[in-house]
Amino acid sequence: MSTNPLLKGTLQTIILKLLEDNTQMYGYEITQKVKEITAGEIKLTEGALYPALHKLEAEGMLETTTEIVDSRVRKYYRLTEQGGNEVSSKLDEAQAFIEQLQAILSLKPALK
Amino acid sequence: MSTNPLLKGTLQTIILKLLEDNTQMYGYEITQKVKEITAGEIKLTEGALYPALHKLEAEGMLETTTEIVDSRVRKYYRLTEQGGNEVSSKLDEAQAFIEQLQAILSLKPALK
DNA sequence: TTTATATACATAGCTTTCTTATGTATGTAA
DNA sequence: TTACATACATAAGAAAGCTATGTATATAAA
Numbered sequence: 301m302s303t304n305p306l307l308k309g310t311l312q313t314i315i316l317k318l319l320e321d322n323t324q325m326y327g328y329e330i331t332q333k334v335k336e337i338t339a340g341e342i343k344l345t346e347g348a349l350y351p352a353l354h355k356l357e358a359e360g361m362l363e364t365t366t367e368i369v370d371s372r373v374r375k376y377y378r379l380t381e382q383g384g385n386e387v388s389s390k391l392d393e394a395q396a397f398i399e400q401l402q403a404i405l406s407l408k409p410a411l412k
Numbered sequence: 413m414s415t416n417p418l419l420k421g422t423l424q425t426i427i428l429k430l431l432e433d434n435t436q437m438y439g440y441e442i443t444q445k446v447k448e449i450t451a452g453e454i455k456l457t458e459g460a461l462y463p464a465l466h467k468l469e470a471e472g473m474l475e476t477t478t479e480i481v482d483s484r485v486r487k488y489y490r491l492t493e494q495g496g497n498e499v500s501s502k503l504d505e506a507q508a509f510i511e512q513l514q515a516i517l518s519l520k521p522a523l524k
Numbered sequence: 525t526t527t528a529t530a531t532a533c534a535t536a537g538c539t540t541t542c543t544t545a546t547g548t549a550t551g552t553a554a
Numbered sequence: 555t556t557a558c559a560t561a562c563a564t565a566a567g568a569a570a571g572c573t574a575t576g577t578a579t580a581t582a583a584a
Contacts, residue, residue: 328533
């Protein structure tokens with residue numbers, strides 16, 4: 301994988317979508333889930349994930365509860381009502397952007 | 413459109429792909445081409461485009477020739493040999509990332 | 525027993541890459 | 555003479571990643 305500039309801008313959407321599907325998840329679980337779904341192709345780094353979670357929480361999109369499991373701390377995140385409302389528009393934006401991008405990247409050479 | 417955080421990381425690939433298809437283009441032409449292809453959905457700002465072109469040139473991916481057309485300066489960019497070699501791997505990366513992203517974003521809710 | 529790996533959080537410092545705003549200059553239409 | 559289109563460029567700032575580091579627990583391996 302190395303670095304992944306393409307990830308920029310999509311991390312928030314990934315987080316919100318996963319939390320829409322799974323009700324509640326903790327940070328480490330999100331990294332593992334993404335790794336699993338993408339067969340290791342996309343790896344979320346902690347330095348990107350945790351600040352992104354904190355930001356979404358500060359914006360009122362996510363709320364948390366902390367639990368102790370096996371004497372380790374787990375901070376569960378779930379969508380707030382506002383967060384839930386935001387998900388579908390974020391997904392629409394992402395899908396629209398992907399389609400436009402593919403329109404450019406799979407362009408046939410101009411017939412001159 | 414407003415701002416476009418999703419654009420991050422894809423601008424280089426867009427530029428290289430357009431130059432693969434069109435042999436040579438100048439900056440303003442690239443902005444218009446992208447606007448045209450995406451029906452105005454994606455707008456490249458000059459503050460993003462020109463530094464990106466300069467960077468690709470500095471990295472040896474692009475080379476330029478300047479012409480005067482209608483007493484206005486035009487700086488044409490085209491792929492160097494190195495740039496040409498780089499295009500397909502950039503495109504592969506972008507397509508792979510898009511596929512992984514769609515795998516995450518269109519995930520069905522986990523059956524629990 | 526001490527090292528490595530996995531789990532689980534967090535943050536500081538850095539870099540890349542974008543946005544906004546501004547500037548120069550020419551040509552044309554209102 | 556004002557506005558808009560064409561055509562370049564850059565400075566300042568913000569956003570959002572990455573790397574590295576730190577804390578802490580549990581377990582497996584050497």
